[in-house]
Amino acid sequence: MPEISVVRDDLPPRQAERRHLISIADLTRDDVERLLATARNFENAVDREVKKLPTLRGRTVVNVFYESSTRTSSSFELAAKRLSADVMSLKATGSAVDKGESLKDTALTLDAYGPDVIVIRHPHIGAPQLVARVTGAHVVNAGDGKHQHPTQALLDLYTIKQELGRIEGLHVAIVGDVLHSRVARSNIQALVLCGASVTLVGPPTLMPRGIEAMGCTVSTDIDAIREADVVYVLRMQRERMLEGANYVPSLREYTARWGVTPERVRPGQKIMHPGPMNRGVEIDPRVADASDALIETQVRAGLVTRMAVLYDLLTHGPAAVPAELELEVAS
Amino acid sequence: MTLLHAKDAARDSLVIRGARVLDPARGVDALLDVRVDEGVIAQLGADVQANGHRVVDGTGLVLTPAFVDPHVHLRTPGREDEETIASGTQAAAAGGFCAILAMPNTEPVVDSAAVLGALIDRAQAEAEVSVGFLAAISKGSEGGELTEMGELAAAGAAGFTDDGRPVVAASLMRRALQYGAVAGRTIAVHCEEPSLSRSGQMHEGAVSAELGFAGYPSVAESVMVIRDVALAAYEERPVHLLHVSARESVEAVRRAQADGVATTAEVTPHHLVLTDDALRSLDPNVKMNPPLRSTADRQALIEALRDGTISAIATDHAPHARHEKEVPFEEAPFGVTGLETAFSALYTHLVEPGIVPLATLLERMSAGPCRIYGLEAPRIEPGAEANLVLLDTEATWRVTEDGFRSRSANSWLLGQELRAKVRMTVAAGRIVYEG
Numbered sequence: 001m002p003e004i005s006v007v008r009d010d011l012p013p014r015q016a017e018r019r020h021l022i023s024i025a026d027l028t029r030d031d032v033e034r035l036l037a038t039a040r041n042f043e044n045a046v047d048r049e050v051k052k053l054p055t056l057r058g059r060t061v062v063n064v065f066y067e068s069s070t071r072t073s074s075s076f077e078l079a080a081k082r083l084s085a086d087v088m089s090l091k092a093t094g095s096a097v098d099k100g101e102s103l104k105d106t107a108l109t110l111d112a113y114g115p116d117v118i119v120i121r122h123p124h125i126g127a128p129q130l131v132a133r134v135t136g137a138h139v140v141n142a143g144d145g146k147h148q149h150p151t152q153a154l155l156d157l158y159t160i161k162q163e164l165g166r167i168e169g170l171h172v173a174i175v176g177d178v179l180h181s182r183v184a185r186s187n188i189q190a191l192v193l194c195g196a197s198v199t200l201v202g203p204p205t206l207m208p209r210g211i212e213a214m215g216c217t218v219s220t221d222i223d224a225i226r227e228a229d230v231v232y233v234l235r236m237q238r239e240r241m242l243e244g245a246n247y248v249p250s251l252r253e254y255t256a257r258w259g260v261t262p263e264r265v266r267p268g269q270k271i272m273h274p275g276p277m278n279r280g281v282e283i284d285p286r287v288a289d290a291s292d293a294l295i296e297t298q299v300r301a302g303l304v305t306r307m308a309v310l311y312d313l314l315t316h317g318p319a320a321v322p323a324e325l326e327l328e329v330a331s
Numbered sequence: 332m333t334l335l336h337a338k339d340a341a342r343d344s345l346v347i348r349g350a351r352v353l354d355p356a357r358g359v360d361a362l363l364d365v366r367v368d369e370g371v372i373a374q375l376g377a378d379v380q381a382n383g384h385r386v387v388d389g390t391g392l393v394l395t396p397a398f399v400d401p402h403v404h405l406r407t408p409g410r411e412d413e414e415t416i417a418s419g420t421q422a423a424a425a426g427g428f429c430a431i432l433a434m435p436n437t438e439p440v441v442d443s444a445a446v447l448g449a450l451i452d453r454a455q456a457e458a459e460v461s462v463g464f465l466a467a468i469s470k471g472s473e474g475g476e477l478t479e480m481g482e483l484a485a486a487g488a489a490g491f492t493d494d495g496r497p498v499v500a501a502s503l504m505r506r507a508l509q510y511g512a513v514a515g516r517t518i519a520v521h522c523e524e525p526s527l528s529r530s531g532q533m534h535e536g537a538v539s540a541e542l543g544f545a546g547y548p549s550v551a552e553s554v555m556v557i558r559d560v561a562l563a564a565y566e567e568r569p570v571h572l573l574h575v576s577a578r579e580s581v582e583a584v585r586r587a588q589a590d591g592v593a594t595t596a597e598v599t600p601h602h603l604v605l606t607d608d609a610l611r612s613l614d615p616n617v618k619m620n621p622p623l624r625s626t627a628d629r630q631a632l633i634e635a636l637r638d639g640t641i642s643a644i645a646t647d648h649a650p651h652a653r654h655e656k657e658v659p660f661e662e663a664p665f666g667v668t669g670l671e672t673a674f675s676a677l678y679t680h681l682v683e684p685g686i687v688p689l690a691t692l693l694e695r696m697s698a699g700p701c702r703i704y705g706l707e708a709p710r711i712e713p714g715a716e717a718n719l720v721l722l723d724t725e726a727t728w729r730v731t732e733d734g735f736r737s738r739s740a741n742s743w744l745l746g747q748e749l750r751a752k753v754r755m756t757v758a759a760g761r762i763v764y765e766g
Contacts, residue, residue, distance in 0.1 A: 025541075102654065102657075102658060103658060103659060104654075104657050104658070122659060124658075124659040124660070124661035124662050125532075125542065125543060125544060125613065125659065125660050125661045126613040126615070126659035126660030126661055126662075126663075127659035127661075129613045129659075129660070130657070130658065130659050134657075144659070145543060145659075145661055146543030146544070146545075147542055147543040147544075148543070182543055185541065185542075185543050189541075208539065208540035208543075208546070209535055209536065209539075209540060209546060209548075210535070210536045210537035210538075210539070210540040211537075211540040211541075212537075213537035213540065213541070214537075214540070214541055
C-alpha cells in the first residue's frame with residue numbers, strides 16, 4: 001500500500017465561517033486535502049492498542065437518522081467515541097417524530113441540550129440546511145434525499161488516495177443509477193474538485209438531464225468502464241423507483257447490459273461500491289469479492305474520515321493532528 | 332353586471348400636484364395636476380384648483396393607472412390563517428393594486444353559486460380593493476364534471492379555471508371551451524402534463540441534476556400549452572394561459588397569436604427575475620409551480636413581455652403558513668407571496684437596468700390583465716373612476732418579514748433591498764394605502 005502523502009505542507013486551517021458540512025460544493029480543494037491529511041493522521045491512532053483520543057472530550061455529538069443506515073450511523077457514532085466526545089444517537093422511529101413532530105421542533109429540542117455537532121440523515125433534500133438554520137450546532141449531512149452524502153465522497157477519496165497514491169489525473173467510471181444517487185453527486189463533485197476525470201455509465205433513463213455540467217462525461221455503453229482506473233458501482237436504488245416509472249424494463253435487462261461482471265473489468269482496475277450491495281444485480285459477486293475490490297477498505301476509511309470531519313469542525317487548529325496530541329495518547 | 336366587489340365606503344377628494352402622469356394606454360406622459368372629486372377624476376392639467384381638497388405633492392413621483400392582478404390566492408374560505416379577503420386586499424393596496432382576481436382553489440373549491448355568493452358578500456364587507464372571483468372549471472377542480480358555469484357566471488364569476496391543477500383530460504378541456512361560450516367568461520388554464528412533471532420539485536436541467544431533484548421539465552408545460560391552443564383554435568374560443576414559464580410555451584403562444592387564435596398569457600415577477608440557479612439555496616421560498624426555469628426561458632419570457640405576446644403580469648400571490656414553509660425544501664408547499672413586492676421587484680430588476688421600459692411594465696400590470704378578462708381598465712381621464720397609484724422610483728426599501736400586510740411572509744425577496752416604492756394607492760375612488 002503506497003504511503004498517503006499530504007499534497008502540500010502548508011494547507012491552510014479551516015476558515016472560521018465554515019461551520020457545517022452539508023455539500024461537497026461548499027468545500028475548496030484545500031479543505032478536502034486538509035480533511036484527508038487529518039484522516040491519515042487518525043489512521044495511526046486507530047491502529048494503537050488504546051484506540052481513543054482525548055481530542056473532543058466534553059463535546060457532544062448528536063446523530064439523528066430519519067432513514068435506515070448501518071454503515072453511516074455506526075461509523076459516525078464510533079468516530080465520535082474514538083475522539084472521546086459524548087454521543088447521542090436517535091432514530092426517527094420510536095421518537096417524537098412518530099407523533100408527528102416537525103423536523104424544526106425536533107431540532108430545537110435537541111438544540112436545547114447544546115450539542116456541538118448534529119449529524120443528520122433525512123429522506124428529503126434541504127433537511128440539513130433547515131437544522132443549520134434553526135440550531136446553533138455544526139451540522140454534518142449524513143445523506144439528504146438524492147442530494148448529497150459528503151462524508152461518503154470524502155471516504156471514497158481517502159480510499160482511492162490510499163490505494164493509488166493520488167486522485168489528480170485518475171479516471172473514475174461511476175456506473176449505474178446516477179439519477180437517484182446522492183453518492184454519485186457528491187463523488188462527481190469531489191473527484192472533479194481534486195482533478196480526476198469522471199465518466200458516468202448507465203441507462204439513459206437513469207442519467208439526470210444536464211449532469212454533464214458538473215464536469216463529467218456520460219456514456220450509456222458499459223464498455224466505457226474499461227479504460228477507468230477505478231470503477232465505482234452504484235446500488236440499484238430499487239426503493240426509490242416509483243411504481244410504473246419505467247426507468248428500466250427489468251432488473252434482468254439492467255444486469256445484462258450494465259452489470260459489472262468479471263468479463264467487463266480488467267485486472268488492476270479498482271472496484272468500489274458504497275454499499276449495501278445487490279449482489280448479482282449491479283455487481284457480480286466474483287467482482288465484489290476479488291482482490292481488486294476496495295469495498296471493505298471503504299468501510300474502514302469511513303471511520304477515520306468521519307473522525308477528521310468532526311475534528312475539523314470543532315477545532316480551528318492546524319491542518320493535521322498536532323504532535324503533542326499523539327504524545328498525550330502515548331503517555 | 333359587475334364582476335368586481337369591494338366594501339362600500341366614502342370616496343375621497345384630492346388633488347395630486349406636479350407628478351409625472353403616465354398612462355401608457357392613452358399615450359399620456361406629462362407633468363400634470365390631477366383632481367379627484369368624490370372618487371372620480373375631475374380635471375387634468377397645469378395649475379388645477381384645489382377646491383378645498385387635500386393636496387398631495389407629487390413632485391418627483393410617477394402617477395399611473397393602478398395595477399390589476401389577475402392571479403391571487405386569497406386562501407378564503409378554508410385557510411384564513413394564511414390570508415383573508417381583508418388582509419389580502421390590504422396587501423394588494425400596499426402593492427399599488429386597485430383590483431385583483433382570486434383563484435378558486437380554496438377549501439371548499441369555488442364550484443357552486445353558494446360558495447361564490449358567500450365570497451362576494453364577504454368582499455362587499457371587507458375588501459379594501461376590488462376583488463373578482465374566478466370559479467372552477469370542474470367540480471372540486473378534480474377534472475371530472477363541469478361546474479354549472481352558466482349559473483356561476485350569472486352569480487358573478489369573473490372567469491373559470493382549475494388553477495393549482497391542470498385540466499388533464501383533453502375532452503374536458505374541449506367541453507369547457509365549448510360550454511364557456513354560454514357563460515361568456517374567459518377560460519384560464521394551468522398548463523402541466525402530470526405524467527411528465529410527476530414529483531417534480533424544480534426545473535429539469537443542470538441545477539436539478541446537481542441537486543438531485545426530480546425534474547419538472549419545461550416540456551411538461553409546453554405540451555399542454557400546445558394542446559390547449561390547438562383545442563382553442565378548433566373550437567374558435569379564447570384561452571388564457573396562467574403563469575407560463577418555458578421558452579417553448581412562449582413560442583407556442585406566439586405562433587397561435589400569429590395564426591389568429593385568441594390566446595393570451597401571463598407571467599409572474601419571480602419567473603421574470605429569477606432562474607433555477609436560485610434553487611441552490613434550498614430556500615423553500617423559491618419553490619413554486621411552475622418552477623423557476625433556465626436563463627434561456629427567462630430571456631424568452633422577458634422578450635414576450637416586451638413585445639406583448641405576454642400581455643399581463645400576475646403575481647400568483649400564494650400565501651403559506653410559516654410552519655408549512657419551515658420544513659426541508661422537498662417537503663415544502665409550492666408558492667410565494669407577491670402582491671406587496673411585484674412592482675418594486677420588477678422595477679429593480681427589469682426597468683432600472685434598462686431591460687423593460689417603465690411604460691411597458693405599467694401597461695402589463697394594469698390595462699393588459701384587464702383585457703384578458705374583459706374588465707374595464709383603470710385610466711387617467713376626466714370622468715373615470717379614480718384608480719391611481721403614486722410611485723416613488725427613487726426610493727429604496729428593504730423587504731422584511733414584519734413589513735407585510737399579508738398574513739403570510741413567504742416572499743422570495745426577504746432581506747433584499749429594492750428600488751421604487753408605492754406612495755399612495757387610490758382604488759375605486761378611495762385612498763386605500765399611503766406609505
